[in-house]
Amino acid sequence: MEQFLNDPSIYTLVRGPLVWLAFIVFFVGMLYRIFTTLKMAKKEKVIYPYLSFKYTLRSIFRWLMPFGSISMRKHPWFTIITFIFHICIIVTPIFLTGHMELWNESWEISWLSLPVGLTDLMTITVIVCLFFIFLRRLIQKDIRFLTSTSDYILLVLVALPFITGFLSHHELLLQYKIMLTIHMLSGELMLIAIPFTKLSHMFMFFLTRAHTGSEFGAVRHSRDY
Amino acid sequence: MVNWDWDIEEKLICDINEWKEKFLFVHELIVSADREKISATVEIEDKKVTTCINGKIWENIFERICFPQYTQEGSLICLVLQNYEWTLAKDDSLLEETFDYAWNLKTDLSGKSIAFNIKKGDSYGVCLNGKIWDNLFFDARDIFLSPDGETSASYVKIKNPPLLDIFSSKEGIWTVGINGNAWDKSFISVYGLCFSTDSKKVAATVRLSQQEFTVAIDGIIWNETFLNAWEPIFINENDVSVPVKTENGWTLAINGKAVWRSFNQLWHQRVSPDGRIAAVVSTEFGKWTIAIDGKPWEKTFSQNVLPPFFSPDGKKIGAVVRENNLWTVAIDGKPWDIGFDRIWSPQFSPDGKHCIAKAEKDGVYFIVLDGKIGKDVFDILWEPQFSPDGNKVLIGCIKNGKYLRKVLRLNEVLR
Amino acid sequence: MEFKRKPVTDIGIDEALNRVDEEKIKKAIQWTLKKEASARLKIFVETCMRCGMCTNSCHHYLGHEGDPTYAPAAKVKQTIWDILDKKGNVSKEDIKKYARIAFSECNLCRRCVQYCPFGIDIAYLISLVRRLCCLIGVVPQYIYDQVLSHMQTTNMLWFRQDEWLDTIQWLEDELRAEIKNGKIPVGKKDAEVLYLAHGLEAKYMTGLLTNMAKIMNVAKVDWTVPDTDGWDYTVKALYAQDLETMGKVIRTHYETALRLNIKRIVIGECGHAFRTAVYEGVRYLGWKEPPIPYIHGVQFFYELIKERKIKITKKIEEPVTIQDPCNIIRYRGMGQMLRYIVKELCENIIEMSPKDDHNYCCSAGGGMIDSGPPWKTARIEGGKVKAEQISDTGAKIVIAPCHTCHKGIEDLNVYYKLNVHVKFLVDIIAEVMEIPEEMKP
Ligand code: SF4
C-alpha cells in the first residue's frame, strides 16, 4: 500500500486529473441536484406560487446569524460548536496557503491566504469540533436513536482531509508525500461525496429555507426561527 | 315575461316604511319575477307571523314562515309552522297534510309543481304537489325536481347502522330516491343529482371507495372509475358529462371517457344553447378561467371564476370573475374594466349585444350595463331584466323606503 | 432504544388492518410516496442531518422525557424512513405502528419546524403517513366516523337537515328572551357575513351559537347561516388526510357563500377548520388563496371591538392566561389580535411562556382529540408541558379560542388538577358586552 501510494504516477494522478474530476463532479453534481430539485418542486404545484424573496432572505439571515433563532438560543453549546465548525471547514481549505500555491500553480489564480499558524489552529478546531459532534451523536440518546452508520461514515469522510492535511503539513505519522497523497485523495473523495450524500445540506439548506421561510413569513405571518 | 307590463315607466307599489311602523318586525323582502309584488314575513306579535304582500297581510297566522318564494306565475309559497305542525302555504291557503318537519321548498321552471323535504315520525322523504312519497327513508337530503315537474328526487339513507359502525357505513348507506323509490345500490356518498333534459333519467356522482368515483345513471354505474369527480350534468337526453380526476389532473368525461385535456381543476360545466360545453377551469395552480369545448380563454383570473352563462343564441359566453378582491364580468375572455364589491347574476340581452347586472360598491347598489355604471343608485335593487325585445329593462328597487317598479329604456340606464 | 407503548385497541386501525391485503398496502405506499409526494419528501428526508435540534421542541417528547422515540425526527425515522428503507415492503404490524405514531403522537402543530435549521416540515411528512394510512383504510374509528359523515352530509355528526334548521329555530326563540326581535337569519341571500358553526354548536354546545347570535345582533351585523348542508365548518377529513372529502367539504362552504352572494365567511373559534379553509383545502382545490375572505372568530371579534361595534362594559378581573392555538397563531399570526381582544376584556393577563407563535400545542390538535377515548392517554401525556405552562401562570381562566384547545385543556385541567376555567372569547364577550336598552326585551 505504502509502495503504491508512493508511486509518482499516483501522485500525479491525484494532484492532476483527480482534482479536476473532483471539482467537476462537485460542481456539476451540485447543479444537477439543485436543478432536479427545482424541477420536482414545480410538479408539486404549491411550492413556487408561495415563494417570497423577502421571507427567504429573512429566514436565511436568521439561520446564518449565530443565535438568530430560538432553537439556537436553546442549544447554546451546540450552536457555538457548529458555527465555529462550519466557518472553519469552509474557510480553512479556501484560504490555506498550501492550497493557494497549488491553485496558483495550476490555474494562476490566487487570493488572500491566511497565516499558516491560524489555518493550523482552524484545522485542529475542525477536528475537535467533529469529535464533539461525534460524541454528541454517540452519547445523546435522542440523536443516537436517529443515527445510522452512514452518519458516522460521513463524519469520518469530513474528518479525514483535515486530519491528513494536518499530519502531512507537520510531517507526522507517514512520509510527507504519502500523507499528502492520502490527504488529496480524501479531500477529493469528500468533494465528490457532497452532492450525493447528506453533505448536500450545504446547498439544500438554501432551498428548504426558501420554502419554509416563505410559508412561515408570507403565508402564515409567523416566525420560522 | 311577454305579458308583463313593459309600458308603465314607474310605479310606486308600496311604502315599506309603513310596514316597519305597522308591524313588530319585518323580515327579508322578496319580489315577484314581474316585480309587481313585494312581500315579507311580518311579525304581528312575538311568535305570530304572517305574510305581507304589497301592504296586505294574509288571514292565516303562523308561528314560523320559512323558505318564502314566488313561483314563476307569481304565487307566493312558503313552508309554515302552525300549531306546532309544518305544512305548505300557497297564496294564503294551506295544504291539508301536515308534517313533523318540512324544508327545502322548490318549484319547477313553470312554477306549477311544488316539492319539499318532509319528516313524518322518524321517516324522511318528499312531498310533491301535496302527495307524500309512498316510501320514506332514514334520512332525505336536498330536493330535486325534473324539468317537467313530474318527478321529485332526493338523496336518501337506506341503511341505518349504529353510530361509530364505520365498517357498515363504509359499505355505503346512501343512494338516490326518485318518487319514493330508491336505487338498489347504495354508496358512501352520492351527490350532484341531475335530470336529463327530457326528465326521463337521473344521474348522480357516486363514491365507491376512497379513490373510486363514478357516475350512476338510473342506479347503474359506469364501468370507469376515477380518482375523484364533481357533479355531472346531462348534455342532452342521454349523454352525461362530469369533471373527473385522473392521474394527470382534472378533465371532462362524457359517458365515462375523458374528452378534454387535463386541467389543474375543472367544474361547473354547462351546455350552451348552441351545444358547446363551457366549464370553469384552473389552467394552472391559482389561475382560473373558462374553457369552451376544452379550450381555455387566454386571460386567467387569480381569485375565482363563477359558472359560465350564455347569450340566447349561445354565441357569447360570460362569467363572473374575481381579481384583486373585486368582482367583475368577463365576456368571451375580456373582463370589464371596473370591479365591484359584489355582482349579481349578469344576463345577456335577447340579441346578445348587451349584458346587464346588478352590482354593489361601497354599500350602494346600481345597474351595470356592458361594464358601465348606471346613473341611479339604490338602497336595495333586485336583478334587472331585459324585455323580450331587448329595448327595455325592468327593475324593482327601494329608494327612501319606497318600493318602485321601473321600466327603463336601454339608453336611459347609463345617462 | 425501542418503540415501547402500552397496547391500545382501535377497531379503525386493528380491525381495518384485518380486512386489507398486502397488495393494497403496497399500492397505497406507491401512490402516496411516488405519485402524490415529490420534492418535499425527497429533500426533507435527504437533508435531515439528524442533529436533534428539533427534539426538545415537541411537547410529546417533553411529556415522555428521555424517550427518544417521541422526538419529531424520530417519528419520521420510525415511519417514512422505515418505509423507504424497506422499499415499501412493510407488514401490517408496521402500518399499525405508523398509524399510532401519525395519529396519536403528532398534532401536526409545526412547532418543530421552527426549531429545525433546515426548516424540515415534519408535520408534512407525518401527514403523508396519515395519507397512506387513509388510502389503506386505516384511520382511528372516531375520526373515520366523522369523516364518513362529512362525505355525505358535509357536517361531522350525521346531522339531518331538519335537525339543523330546527336547532336554529329554537335557539332563535331562546335568543329572544335576551334580545328584542333577536334573529338568526337562515339562508338569507346577499347578507354581508355567512356564519358557519362548529358541528357541536348545533348539538351539545348550542350556548356558543346563541352567544354568537347575541353578538351579531348587538353589533348589527348583516349576517346569516346556511339553510343547506355546509353550515358546519369542521373538516375532520383533514385529520384523516382524506383529501377527496376535505376538498368536497371546503368547496361546499365556499359555494354556499357564493350561491347566497355573501361577502365573506366568518367562523367561530376553531383552528383546524380555519387552517383547512385557507391552506390545505383551497390548495387542494387549486385556489392560491380563499376565493372570498374567510374570517376567523379572533379576526372578527378584533374588528368588532376595534371599530366599537360592541362595547365592553365590565372587564373580567380574575387572572387569565391565553392559549395560542397553533392553527391560527403559528399558522396565521393572529397573536397580536388575540392579545388586543383579551386586553379589552380582562384586567389581569398573565402570559404563558413561551407564548404567541412559539407556544406549545395543547396536545389535542391535529385530530388527536378526534381519535376519541382510546387515545386519550396519549393526549394527556403529551399535554404535560402545557399543563405546567398553565399552572406556572397561576391564572384562573384560560382563554382558548379554538374548540380543540378548549376541550384538550379542559381534560388537562381535570387530569393535572389545574383548577382553571377554560373559556371561549365568544362566551366572555357575550358576558361582558353592553346590550343597549332598546334591544332588551
Ligand atoms: S432539527 Fe431538522 S435536521 Fe435536525 S434532526 Fe430535526 S428534522 Fe432533522
Ligand code: SF4
Ligand atoms: S406534535 Fe408538533 S412539534 Fe411534535 S412532531 Fe408533531 S408537529 Fe412537530
